Amino acid sequence: MKKVKVSICTGTACFVMGASEIMMLEDSLPEDLKNSVDIEIDGISCLEKCGNAQNGKAPFVLVNGEVLSAATISTVIEKIRAIAEE
Template sequence: MTKPVAQQETYSASNLPIEKYNELDDYIATLDDKKGSLIHVLHKAQDIFGFLPKEVQLYVARKLDLPGAKVFGVASFYSYFTSNPVGRHKISVCMGTACFVRGAEKIFEELKSKLDVEAGGTTEDNQFTLKDVRCIGACGLAPIVMIDDKVFGRVKLEELDNILDEFREED
């Protein structure tokens, strides 16, 4: 059973490059209403760092003169934000009603098995992060798998290897 977000451990990344913090500082310096810009700052921080580890959340809190709990609350409330590292490619499997009825759960389970990850997990090679989402908004194409910004509709189990191969990268 998955713990509620507030009870999940936040990823720690103590050795993040100072250049990334400097880039975030430069962005924050351009803002007129720093306290009112928390979501914008978190978006920028996630763009820069790739995710929002607790060190970055606390840094943002100090820079905006806000309680750390407020920053964590916002970062954990919005599904766009992630406090854990993500893979180069984000796989979203729609679990909306139309997709679910047409087999999305089997597709999701097969992807978990093929990638050897749990929901929300990232593969060991950092290639893929797998998430289930409530609705992608293209019910006529159910079931849907989306990788990054590319939508695959009417997905069948036997197509998954070919779909993944399109995004696999050699290191």
């Protein structure tokens, strides 16, 4: 089973911009993904991405080390699905 590690930035900027909602990811995961990928979700402190507009917009989420900016539950799920289908 493929492993996917999702680290959600819980620093202030990301939290305010919607990271708190992304923390509900586990409840929103489609059943097929839950059954095909071993998903670990945790929160991490500020990734230091929020201070530079070139990095994109908060909230930032790491999916297997890849940074997603302006992340939403949908874009995180899409990314997990892409990894699952690799």
